[in-house]
Amino acid sequence: MTTQPKVTVEVPAESEFVAVVRLAVSGVASRMGFTLEDIEDIKVAVSEACTNVVQHAYPVGQRGMVRVESIMYDDALEIVVSDSGAGFDTSHIVSAKNHSDQSDQGVFGLGLGLTFIRSLMDSSEVESNCGSGTIVRMQKKVPIQEG
């Protein structure tokens, strides 16, 4: 079994490093056959996952890391964003529809990170358990080349 090429970046789970992850992942995506729009979508999706880690994974004052793996399949890019932080109960993922009218929306975000990932990527999965971290996987297929 051949191993897929993989690029891994691991950065502190702090807001100024999300742009570093965007740069690395868009660098990988630009080597595959994605359109410019696809690459913009991938940048937002991976930033949303990293932002969730920055905002929720680790208690204030505790330094943690976020790991982002970009796995290059022949026909798709898979991005895996993982942390070893607090985790959460995935049954509490709120859908955009019943969230958008809540008055407790934060100033910095809408609580819609996972909704954005689902809208912008072809598929995604979230695995999390309280106390043992979170893994968000997202996939986008490379467009079929004509001719």
Added chain:
Amino acid sequence: MVIEFSVSLDHHAGLPVVRVAGEIDVYTCPKLHKVLSELSGDVGPSVVLDLTNVHYIDSTGLGTIAHSARNLSKLNRQMNVVTNRPQVRKIFEISGLTAKNIRLFEEEAQACVE
């Protein structure tokens, strides 16, 4: 850490125009929030948010803009967002913010008239 971002307050046709350039994400949106939150003393029917030179925005930026727009709507004011980038418009549309008092325009001239 040098991240591309700038925000400034201008005026055009009697309206406050908040001009943003670069990337609006979890790191830079507090700076945008600060400028938007200082607008409450201004008089006028709307605030223009010029995102013409913004090439990246995600839900953190939208949350900041939505928060400001909610405060404006309590004063019956509109937030007129200027962008000619389909990607930026797409992010607004996914978030469902194009309803309520946020309106998207492609050019500042249109945003300052309405």
